[in-house]
Amino acid sequence: MKKIFLILFIMAGFLSAQIFIVKKVKGDVKAQIGVSEKWHPVKKGEMLKSETTLMTNKNSNVLLVFGDEKFKIKNFAIVSLKDIKKLTTDDLLLALALGNLIDVPQKREKNKSPNTAVYGAEFNGNIKTIISKNDFGIMRLNGAKQLAENGYVESAIIEAMETYRKYPDTKSLSGYRIYFADLLVKKNLYDEALTEYKKINELKLDKKEKSHIKEQVTFLKKKLLK
Amino acid sequence: MNKTANTLLNSIESNPSNYSNLKDWGIELTYGGEFANSTTSNLYLLSLSKRIGHSNFSLRYTPGYQKDFIFNSGESIILNDSSTQTLSSKFIYKEIFGFGYSYQITDKLSFGFTTRLFNQEFNNEVVEPVFSDSLFFNLKTETEKINFWKTDFGINFSPVENISFSVASINLIDVSSKTDITSNSAYEIRRPKGVLIGAYISPIKQISFNFLYETTQSFMAGIEGTFDLPNGSIGLSVTAMHDKYQSPYIAGMLPAISYQSKVFGITLSGVKYFRDKNTTQSFSVFENEGIRNILNNRYSFDKVTLTITFRLNTITEEKAKILSIEIVQEIFPAFEDNYLDKPFALGRVVNKTDKRIRIKPSSKIIGFNRDIIYSPSVSITAYDTVEVPFYTIVPDTYSNKQNKVSYADFYISTRNNETDDKLQKPILINKINAWDGKVFHLKEFIKKDQNYLMKYAKEILSENKSKLDTIVYFLTTFYKAKILFNNLFKKFVYVADPNATSDFVQFPKQTINLKGGDCDDLSVLYSAVLESVGIQTALIDYKPEKGLGHVNLLFNTELSPRRAKWITDNDSKYFIRKNSNGKDQVWIAIETTSLTGFMKAWELGIEKFNNEAINKLGLAKGKVEIVDVQ
Numbered sequence: 001m002k003k004i005f006l007i008l009f010i011m012a013g014f015l016s017a018q019i020f021i022v023k024k025v026k027g028d029v030k031a032q033i034g035v036s037e038k039w040h041p042v043k044k045g046e047m048l049k050s051e052t053t054l055m056t057n058k059n060s061n062v063l064l065v066f067g068d069e070k071f072k073i074k075n076f077a078i079v080s081l082k083d084i085k086k087l088t089t090d091d092l093l094l095a096l097a098l099g100n101l102i103d104v105p106q107k108r109e110k111n112k113s114p115n116t117a118v119y120g121a122e123f124n125g126n127i128k129t130i131i132s133k134n135d136f137g138i139m140r141l142n143g144a145k146q147l148a149e150n151g152y153v154e155s156a157i158i159e160a161m162e163t164y165r166k167y168p169d170t171k172s173l174s175g176y177r178i179y180f181a182d183l184l185v186k187k188n189l190y191d192e193a194l195t196e197y198k199k200i201n202e203l204k205l206d207k208k209e210k211s212h213i214k215e216q217v218t219f220l221k222k223k224l225l226k
Numbered sequence: 227m228n229k230t231a232n233t234l235l236n237s238i239e240s241n242p243s244n245y246s247n248l249k250d251w252g253i254e255l256t257y258g259g260e261f262a263n264s265t266t267s268n269l270y271l272l273s274l275s276k277r278i279g280h281s282n283f284s285l286r287y288t289p290g291y292q293k294d295f296i297f298n299s300g301e302s303i304i305l306n307d308s309s310t311q312t313l314s315s316k317f318i319y320k321e322i323f324g325f326g327y328s329y330q331i332t333d334k335l336s337f338g339f340t341t342r343l344f345n346q347e348f349n350n351e352v353v354e355p356v357f358s359d360s361l362f363f364n365l366k367t368e369t370e371k372i373n374f375w376k377t378d379f380g381i382n383f384s385p386v387e388n389i390s391f392s393v394a395s396i397n398l399i400d401v402s403s404k405t406d407i408t409s410n411s412a413y414e415i416r417r418p419k420g421v422l423i424g425a426y427i428s429p430i431k432q433i434s435f436n437f438l439y440e441t442t443q444s445f446m447a448g449i450e451g452t453f454d455l456p457n458g459s460i461g462l463s464v465t466a467m468h469d470k471y472q473s474p475y476i477a478g479m480l481p482a483i484s485y486q487s488k489v490f491g492i493t494l495s496g497v498k499y500f501r502d503k504n505t506t507q508s509f510s511v512f513e514n515e516g517i518r519n520i521l522n523n524r525y526s527f528d529k530v531t532l533t534i535t536f537r538l539n540t541i542t543e544e545k546a547k548i549l550s551i552e553i554v555q556e557i558f559p560a561f562e563d564n565y566l567d568k569p570f571a572l573g574r575v576v577n578k579t580d581k582r583i584r585i586k587p588s589s590k591i592i593g594f595n596r597d598i599i600y601s602p603s604v605s606i607t608a609y610d611t612v613e614v615p616f617y618t619i620v621p622d623t624y625s626n627k628q629n630k631v632s633y634a635d636f637y638i639s640t641r642n643n644e645t646d647d648k649l650q651k652p653i654l655i656n657k658i659n660a661w662d663g664k665v666f667h668l669k670e671f672i673k674k675d676q677n678y679l680m681k682y683a684k685e686i687l688s689e690n691k692s693k694l695d696t697i698v699y700f701l702t703t704f705y706k707a708k709i710l711f712n713n714l715f716k717k718f719v720y721v722a723d724p725n726a727t728s729d730f731v732q733f734p735k736q737t738i739n740l741k742g743g744d745c746d747d748l749s750v751l752y753s754a755v756l757e758s759v760g761i762q763t764a765l766i767d768y769k770p771e772k773g774l775g776h777v778n779l780l781f782n783t784e785l786s787p788r789r790a791k792w793i794t795d796n797d798s799k800y801f802i803r804k805n806s807n808g809k810d811q812v813w814i815a816i817e818t819t820s821l822t823g824f825m826k827a828w829e830l831g832i833e834k835f836n837n838e839a840i841n842k843l844g845l846a847k848g849k850v851e852i853v854d855v856q
Contacts, residue, residue: 035829037795053798080798082841094846101845103804104764104854136797165802168787168810 020064020071020081022046027060027075050082055139071150077142080159084147087154089187095158096192099165137167141176148183157183174203178212185216194220241340241380241392251276251538258290258531270531282338284326291321293520297509303353303363311365317413318347319520334384341377344520348372348410370410373403376417387580387608388428396420396440416516418442436465442518443470448480458487467497471515472524474500491535498528545640546585548649549574549611553634557594557655558662560731561670562620569601569615571651575638577606583640589616591634594655596621598637614638627657661731661746665767665777665853668731668746672754672763672855675735679758682738686713687759703761704783704793710755711816711824718742720819748818749777753855756781766815767851768838778817778831780852785812799832801840 022044030039034051042054042062055078056062064071066084073079087095140163148156160180164171171177177200184193197217205213252275259268270290276283299313321344328338348370353363380394397417420441428434436448448465465480472478482495507524517523555570577583587601601617616636634653637645661667687694690709697705719742732740732747734754743751753763762782769775783793787802790812794800800812815831816824835850844850 032796035796035799035833039795053796091843094843097846098840098843102801102852104762104806136791140797165810166787166790166797166800 018050018066018081018085020048020050020052020066020084022048022062023065023070024061024063026062028057029060029062029073030055030057048081050084053078053080072146073143074146076139077146078136078139079143079146083155083159084150084152085155086152087158089154089189092154092157092187093189095154096161096189099161135167135169137163137170138173140167141170141173145176145179148180153183153187156180157187172203174200174205174209177203178209182216185220190220190223194224241394253536253538254533255535256290256531256533258529260527260529271533280330282326282328282330284324284340286324286326288321288323291520293319293517293523293525295319295512295525297512299351301353303365313351313353313365315351316349317410318345318349319415319517320345320347321520328382335382337379337381339377339379341375344374344376344415346372346374346414348413350409371404372410372414374417375399375401377401380422388434390426392422392424394422394424396422396442412513413516415520416518418518444468446480458485458490460485467522469522469524471518472499472501476500486535489537491533491537493533493535494530495533496528496530497522497526499526544646545577545579545583546606546638546646547576547578548636548638548647549576551616551636551649551651553651553653556662557591557618557620557653558660558667558670559594559620559624559626559656559658560660560674560733561667562673564667564670565618565620567617569617570653571616571634571636573614573616573636573638573649574611575604575606575614575647576611577609580608582607585614585638585640585646587614587616588637588639589618589634590637591618591632591653591655593630593632594621594624595619625658626655627659629654629656629660631655656729659730659732659736661729663729663775665746665765665775665851668750668753668765668777669853669855671731671733671750672757674733675754676758678735679754683710683755683759686710689713698792700785700789701792704785706759707756707761707781707783707816708824710759711752711827714738714752714755715748715818715821715827718748718821720744720748720821745819746777748821749779752816752818753779753781757855763855764813765853765855766835766839767853768834768844769849769851776834778815778819778834780813780815780831780835783812783814786810787812798836799828801835 022042025042025044029042031042031046031048032039032053032055033049039055042048048054048064054062054064054073056073056075058076060075062073064073064081064084071084141160144156144159144163147153147159157180160176177196181193181196181200184190184196194217197213197220201210201213201217252273254271254273254275255269256271257268258270268290271286271288273284273286275285295317297315297317299315301313302310303313304310321342324340324342326338326340328336330336350368352366352368354366356362356364376397377399378395379398380392382390382392384390397419400417422438422440424436424438426434426436432452434450434452436450437445438447439445444467446465446467448463450461450463452459452461461482461484463482463484465482466476467478467480468475469477478497478499480495480497482493484491484493484495501524515524517525551571551573553571555565555568557570558564571589573587575585575587577585582605584603584605586603588598589595589601590598595618599618601615604612604614606612631652632655633650635648635650637648639645661671686709687706690713693709694702694705721740721742722744731750732743734751737743737747737751749765753765756763762784764780766778766780767775768777782803782805783800785793787810790797790800793812793814800814802810803813805811814828815835816827817830817834818827820827820830839845839850842849845852
């Protein structure tokens with residue numbers, strides 16, 4: 001009887017926490033577990049819990065299997081395995097609202113409007129000199145892109161927004177910004193997308209990007225008018 | 227019908243219902259004279275009124291209410307000295323005194339009655355033959371006196387503040403002392419029954435109109451203007467009078483000017499008749515029509531009167547009343563600032579007057595407040611009811627360690643040193659360490675002992691000065707927090723709340739002395755210590771589905787996101803908060819019940835925060851709340 005309980009207990013643990021099995025590893029792939037400060041090399045066949053974060057360096061990738069599904073993390077990316085999960089649009093909206101809830105409340109006497117020009121002010125210079133090639137921020141955004149490409153669009157957007165906060169230099173990467181703003185449009189989050197496009201529009205953009213932003217803003221305004 | 231004056235003592239004639247808005251005692255004296263050769267008495271009237279509860283009593287003595295007529299009979303006698311003496315008759319009509327009573331049923335409705343005693347004296351000179359040795363005539367006066375009581379009833383109704391109506395009887399009950407009057411019955415005061423209808427309208431505060439109509443086809447119509455002064459008001463009025471038995475149509479005007487203060491009033495008034503004074507009236511007219519009123523008849527002269535009124539208010543006038551009091555917060559003595567901007571009680575207070583008033587609410591919690599605590603004044607429009615907040619101040623010295631039930635006295639006053647109304651309610655005063663379970667209120671505990679904690683924290687930091695001096699400047703805050711944690715908690719033990727309830731929190735100094743506490747005690751202490759050295763903190767309220775919740779702490783490392791890598795290689799161990807200036811800063815969570823060391827407390831704190839607040843969306847769903855201490 002005790003054995004049955006033990007088995008049930010272990011199974012319950014497995015069911016509640018998703019287990020990822022490392023199917024293939026190429027190149028330099030490292031794992032960080034929970035709040036540990038250390039990164040350790042990932043080996044084929046290793047079982048990873050959802051609290052694990054994986055990092056692939058240049059020319060590296062890793063293939064994960066969980067249940068009947070597979071997930072390949074391509075090179076130069078960081079993915080937290082907890083983000084490989086399906087979320088609803090409501091969850092996404094709540095997660096986007098977290099940003100404002102977490103901030104220190106504005107003091108009334110300050111009465112300052114949110115500074116929307118911070119990116120331009122901070123990054124009017126040469127962006128490439130600020131952002132290191134090994135920047136965790138870019139790797140996080142790459143990981144978020146891969147979440148989206150694998151169908152975890154809501155998780156991808158949340159991860160991107162969190163990355164902008166933790167790695168503010170990434171806010172100036174217009175290509176990524178536009179990619180994730182387009183995802184907001186796909187999820188029919190027009191208000192949120194319009195706000196994001198307006199912020200992106202303050203960055204240094206090339207002609208193609210400018211044209212895309214203009215097109216998207218016009219589209220969203222029409223949608224919102226309805 | 228003059229509503230601006232507080233008494234209407236002398237107006238029984240036009241106010242049979244004895245309507246009055248007198249508050250207590252009233253004394254009135256009217257002095258005046260007619261523009262005639264002689265007057266009976268210059269003291270017209272002396273009256274006394276008194277209100278007791280809803281009843282109003284009036285008593286008046288009227289020595290000046292007298293009208294005398296002297297007629298020549300047309301008969302003459304020749305006296306012994308061959309001179310001639312004409313026989314005459316003298317009729318005297320007097321009102322002796324009156325009594326009035328009224329009862330106020332509601333603020334809008336009152337009824338009452340007045341009774342007056344009249345005296346009529348008919349003196350006729352006659353020649354009486356005396357038969358003796360010789361026949362001679364004796365001149366003598368035959369006198370007949372008739373008293374009668376007249377009682378009338380009336381109702382006053384004021385549906386709104388500036389409009390009132392009245393209906394009263396005229397000569398309804400008439401009791402005469404003598405029913406077998408002989409030759410003088412024709413000269414008695416005529417007393418036809420009728421109805422008196424009145425209306426008062428004040429379209430604006432300064433102007434009012436009065437109208438009185440008698441079914442005997444007489445009326446009075448007047449207008450009054452009132453001008454407010456700092457300590458009273460001046461009233462100017464003029465009234466036109468029509469009397470069926472007098473000519474012209476408007477028989478006379480009654481101008482008046484008065485000054486009224488709270489306790490004193492003076493009125494100069496008069497009557498000016500428009501008829502031709504040179505016209506003589508025949509006795510037959512008098513005999514046929516008689517008189518119906520002693521003061522106002524076709525034989526009245528112009529007159530001027532001066533009326534002085536005293537209103538002696540020995541009863542404090544209650545302008546406002548407390549209808550109810552609701553205690554909206556128990557007293558938690560630790561929450562000092564809480565009662566300065568959030569009322570502990572709400573009262574419903576009604577303005578009982580017809581004017582806007584300003585009330586000063588105050589309260590005293592027995593066994594808690596040493597003095598009466600005054601709350602901000604509240605303005606209430608006429609007859610309105612408003613919600614009045616009562617605030618209190620927690621005394622610095624309060625240190626009671628037991629809960630106790632006491633009483634709070636609530637007062638409202640509209641003037642200095644006088645209370646309009648008061649009410650007492652029981653109230654629970656919690657012990658000094660009591661907490662209501664709301665994490666927001668833990669801030670009140672954090673604010674305590676700041677001087678002690680500042681000194682305590684500085685001592686620890688001084689001991690570690692050499693270590694801090696080697697640290698790059700932007701990491702100073704982080705390392706200060708780390709050093710303080712490790713030094714503060716190294717000898718501490720976690721002690722669960724002995725009663726397993728969330729109603730007791732230790733003050734920071736108590737926790738230091740006791741070297742232990744539960745999650746709220748330790749979070750309060752660490753937050754207070756960090757705040758004492760200028761490190762910004764916030765409490766995290768993990769709200770339970772049921773049962774007890776949990777509290778731990780965040781602090782601001784003051785690092786920019788780009789510098790987060792200086793304290794960790796794991797970007798899930800911190801999160802970014804935009805400060806009040808819009809600047810992004812790195813914050814970390816600390817589990818204060820982990821007394822093994824700062825790094826472990828950080829790991830446990832951030833794990834819980836990431837799991838409950840971020841991954842499970844607890845912050846967005848309201849299950850986790852960040853409570854900033856400053």
